Amino acid sequence: MEDLTHVTLFTLGVALLSTLxxxxxxxxxxxxxxRRRWPGxxxxxxxxxxxxxxxxxxTGLVLLKLFGRRGPLGVLVQNVxxxxxxxxxxxxxxxxxxxxxxxxxxSARVAFEEVPQRLEGVARTLGAGPWRVFFSISLPxxxxxxxAGSVLAFARALxxxxxxxxxxxxxxGETITLALGIYHEVQLGNDSAALGLLGxxxxxxxxxxxxxxxxxxxxxx
Amino acid sequence: MKLLLQGVRLNAGIFSLQIDAELGGRxxxxxxxxxxxxSTLVEIIAGLRRPDAGVVKLGEDVLTDVARxxxxxxxxxxxxxxxxxxxxxxxxxxxxxxxxxxxxxxAANKVFSRENVCKLLxxxxxxxxxxxxLSGGERQRVAIARALVSAxxxxxxxxxxxxxxxxxxxxxxxxxQRVRDEFGVPVLYVSHVPQEMLALCDDMAVLADGRLxxxxxxxxxxxxxxxxxxxxxxxxxxxxxxxxxxxxGELVAVSVGKTRLTGLGDQLPAGTADVLVSIRAEDVxxxxxxxxxxxxxxxxxxxxxxxxxxEGATVRVELDCGFALTALLTRQAVAELxxxxxxxxxxxxxxxxxxxxxxx
Amino acid sequence: MKSIRLFLFVSFVVFGAAVTSAAEVTVFAAASLSxxxxxxxxxxxxxxxxxxxxxFGASGALARQIKEGAPADVIFSADELRVDQLxxxxxxxxxxxxxxxxxxxxxxxxxxxxxxxxxxxDLTKVEVKRxxxxxxxxxxxxxxxxxxxxxxxHWKKLIDKLVPLDSVRAALAAVESGNAxxxxxxxxxxxxxxxxxxxxxxxxxxxxxxxxxxxxxxDAKQPEAAKALAEFLSGxxxxxxxxxxxxxxxx
Numbered sequence: 035m036e037d038l039t040h041v042t043l044f045t046l047g048v049a050l051l052s053t054l055x056x057x058x059x060x061x062x063x064x065x066x067x068x069r070r071r072w073p074g075x076x077x078x079x080x081x082x083x084x085x086x087x088x089x090x091x092x093t094g095l096v097l098l099k100l101f102g103r104r105g106p107l108g109v110l111v112q113n114v115x116x117x118x119x120x121x122x123x124x125x126x127x128x129x130x131x132x133x134x135x136x137x138x139x140x141s142a143r144v145a146f147e148e149v150p151q152r153l154e155g156v157a158r159t160l161g162a163g164p165w166r167v168f169f170s171i172s173l174p175x176x177x178x179x180x181x182a183g184s185v186l187a188f189a190r191a192l193x194x195x196x197x198x199x200x201x202x203x204x205x206x207g208e209t210i211t212l213a214l215g216i217y218h219e220v221q222l223g224n225d226s227a228a229l230g231l232l233g234x235x236x237x238x239x240x241x242x243x244x245x246x247x248x249x250x251x252x253x254x255x
Numbered sequence: 256m257k258l259l260l261q262g263v264r265l266n267a268g269i270f271s272l273q274i275d276a277e278l279g280g281r282x283x284x285x286x287x288x289x290x291x292x293x294s295t296l297v298e299i300i301a302g303l304r305r306p307d308a309g310v311v312k313l314g315e316d317v318l319t320d321v322a323r324x325x326x327x328x329x330x331x332x333x334x335x336x337x338x339x340x341x342x343x344x345x346x347x348x349x350x351x352x353x354x355x356x357x358x359x360x361x362a363a364n365k366v367f368s369r370e371n372v373c374k375l376l377x378x379x380x381x382x383x384x385x386x387x388x389l390s391g392g393e394r395q396r397v398a399i400a401r402a403l404v405s406a407x408x409x410x411x412x413x414x415x416x417x418x419x420x421x422x423x424x425x426x427x428x429x430x431x432q433r434v435r436d437e438f439g440v441p442v443l444y445v446s447h448v449p450q451e452m453l454a455l456c457d458d459m460a461v462l463a464d465g466r467l468x469x470x471x472x473x474x475x476x477x478x479x480x481x482x483x484x485x486x487x488x489x490x491x492x493x494x495x496x497x498x499x500x501x502x503x504g505e506l507v508a509v510s511v512g513k514t515r516l517t518g519l520g521d522q523l524p525a526g527t528a529d530v531l532v533s534i535r536a537e538d539v540x541x542x543x544x545x546x547x548x549x550x551x552x553x554x555x556x557x558x559x560x561x562x563x564x565x566e567g568a569t570v571r572v573e574l575d576c577g578f579a580l581t582a583l584l585t586r587q588a589v590a591e592l593x594x595x596x597x598x599x600x601x602x603x604x605x606x607x608x609x610x611x612x613x614x615x
Numbered sequence: 616m617k618s619i620r621l622f623l624f625v626s627f628v629v630f631g632a633a634v635t636s637a638a639e640v641t642v643f644a645a646a647s648l649s650x651x652x653x654x655x656x657x658x659x660x661x662x663x664x665x666x667x668x669x670x671f672g673a674s675g676a677l678a679r680q681i682k683e684g685a686p687a688d689v690i691f692s693a694d695e696l697r698v699d700q701l702x703x704x705x706x707x708x709x710x711x712x713x714x715x716x717x718x719x720x721x722x723x724x725x726x727x728x729x730x731x732x733x734x735x736x737d738l739t740k741v742e743v744k745r746x747x748x749x750x751x752x753x754x755x756x757x758x759x760x761x762x763x764x765x766x767x768x769h770w771k772k773l774i775d776k777l778v779p780l781d782s783v784r785a786a787l788a789a790v791e792s793g794n795a796x797x798x799x800x801x802x803x804x805x806x807x808x809x810x811x812x813x814x815x816x817x818x819x820x821x822x823x824x825x826x827x828x829x830x831x832x833x834d835a836k837q838p839e840a841a842k843a844l845a846e847f848l849s850g851x852x853x854x855x856x857x858x859x860x861x862x863x864x865x866x
Contacts, residue, residue, distance in 0.1 A: 104792060155303040155329065155336075158302070158329035158330050159330070159334060159405075161330045162330055170355065203779070204779065221750070
């Protein structure tokens with residue numbers, strides 16, 4: 035059975051990497067959805083919400099078709115970076131990133147919507163351009179909500195299974211996360227090993243959600 | 256510096272704005288009740304809202320020209336904007352808020368330096384504090400200071416005293432007067448309180464339902480509203496400059512030419528310059544001469560009727576009491592007293608109705 | 616009047632009972648048998664009037680489901696091991712077990728410009744990045760693959776390239792989609808896919824003994840019909856179909 039420490043560290047590492055990857059686009063998209071209107075905005079909102087709503091394995095299937103050796107993105111990545119995605123740890127990162135992206139965007143949007151637009155307007159009249167207003171006013175004032183959203187996305191990444199098993203498979207030592215490990219051990223009939231992994235998963239999830247709640251409830255600066 | 260608003264139009268649902276005006280002077284008042292379009296106009300001038308049509312020009316700078324596709328972004332307009340609640344940045348200290356507004360080119364002009372602005376607005380002691388810990392009046396002063404630090408070419412104050420009680424309003428007024436006198440920045444002052452207009456503004460524009468109804472020197476607008484509509488909005492007032500004679504207990508005595516008036520207000524030392532008195536037309540009672548003994552009103556003035564203007568159910572009676580006084584009476588009363596130009600009457604005005612306004 | 620109604624009612628019941636004497640047999644069968652059964656099922660219904668209801672899957676998963684009480688009449692597994700487990704657990708109907716088919720292990724590559732593999736050693740080449748196999752612990756084809764690679768001394772050399780998957784069809788799909796260059800599947804699976812070709816066939820004498828046993832379960836709801844099915848499957852009509860799909864007769 036997979037070394038418990040190794041699997042835990044791998045899961046944490048992958049979740050952390052995927053969260054860091056989705057932060058810039060997630061925050062940017064959250065801000066755009068909060069502040070701007072454009073034709074076709076609802077299409078973007080729907081696309082972003084899809085991974086939350088359709089079964090994770092369905093998302094996994096879409097990713098498999100996209101990133102497979104013959105898929106459009108798979109070919110692109112192969113030609114530009116010389117790298118393969120399916121059945122590697124990179125697939126785990128992509129699957130968790132895609133599945134936790136909607137949570138981050140949602141939280142970011144709410145966080146920015148709570149920043150009074152009046153403050154941003156006044157900042158502009160004081161001579162600050164749009165970028166300066168974003169970094170000096172909007173971002174600091176939305177910080178708590180953004181942080182809570184990141185932790186939530188991280189927690190989701192920790193527990194991701196359906197999409198991951200589709201594009202990364204369960205390759206011991208390479209793509210086995212805590213969630214995949216539980217499934218794997220159950221298939222093999224190793225209940226005690228599965229329960230060990232379960233315990234660690236629950237503990238990590240507890241910690242992440244508790245942290246997210248605490249961040250949201252702290253008094254504002 | 257002149258602010259030109261030409262053909263500015265904005266249709267926003269049930270509200271539409273249409274303005275053609277040229278505003279100048281040191282402090283121009285923008286008078287109107289809520290919903291009249293004041294805040295929208297101010298936002299358009301600041302560049303936070305785009306009108307559907309029109310031109311906004313500040314001096315020689317074209318800030319907005321919809322037809323030519325010109326819209327200077329707010330940060331490049333040089334228009335300082337102080338909204339009603341101050342809008343201080345809660346995550347920065349007072350000092351942080353001021354530094355945010357500082358521009359690199361400011362070093363040349365000492366007037367707008369942080370030190371100078373802080374001194375003139377009396378906020379040096381507040382620098383380390385967070386906005387949430389400030390009182391309403393302090394917040395307003397910091398907000399105004401912050402706008403000044405950005406060295407604006409025009410200062411927009413949107414109802415700065417609205418959220419304050421009378422005592423605090425009176426406390427801030429001197430600071431606003433200081434801003435007017437010491438910074439040389441033209442100010443557009445938005446409010447719906449006549450006393451504030453009289454205390455601070457040189458000229459004022461009256462806004463109602465998104466339209467500009469009257470624009471002129473402040474005393475003119477109150478004394479002789481251009482139309483019944485304007486009169487309904489600003490109220491008819493008699494406004495005269497007076498000379499302060501001195502205090503009498505809780506009362507203050509002033510004179511206009513040979514006529515003496517007693518009013519209620521802050522104690523002003525004799526000889527104070529630049530003081531106005533305003534009397535609402537509804538507060539003036541008229542009686543036949545000789546019937547005025549034994550009444551409570553401190554002011555009993557001998558007048559001659561100069562003109563009568565009927566407006567619906569009321570009549571505006573213009574009188575000469577040594578100064579121009581306006582009274583508002585019902586038609587029935589006018590008929591009963593047989594008022595006509597040339598008639599002699601006594602005007603009775605209670606001391607509390609004689610409002611003293613120090614412009615200094 | 617009343618007696619006529621009673622007569623009609625009784626005759627309907629008796630007639631209805633006679634008509635519904637056709638049984639529905641529930642068959643838990645290995646995934647690699649699904650294509651062959653598509654042809655066999657209508658043949659069987661025509662011959663006996665009974666209908667077949669299928670649950671196809673990896674033999675390990677099927678065995679586990681039966682152990683947990685799933686309602687199967689017949690188990691048709693891709694290896695003896697699972698049926699041994701069920702026998703030890705006392706879940707089989709005595710005397711109904713027999714071996715029906717055999718299969719061979721093959722190595723497949725993509726049909727068009729697949730990896731250049733002619734021998735087992737070619738698998739260590741750098742062009743072969745990933746090898747799709749069944750999960751050795753739970754999927755029979757995986758168990759056979761591991762057995763064979765260990766016997767030939769290649770297991771340790773290739774272990775880093777192995778991608779264990781849930782079923783033989785998953786391994787086939789991985790090679791079809793190009794996500795794995797090489798896959799270990801049954802010959803019968805290789806033959807039904809146009810997108811792969813057989814690069815190497817493990818000779819029957821050298822390779823693992825891949826046999827497909829069938830057995831009726833003790834708790835079967837249709838034991839008679841189930842026994843009849845087992846008979847039919849070893850008969851000439853069924854065996855012809857199996858042969859068409861590449862299955863071999865038992866050793």
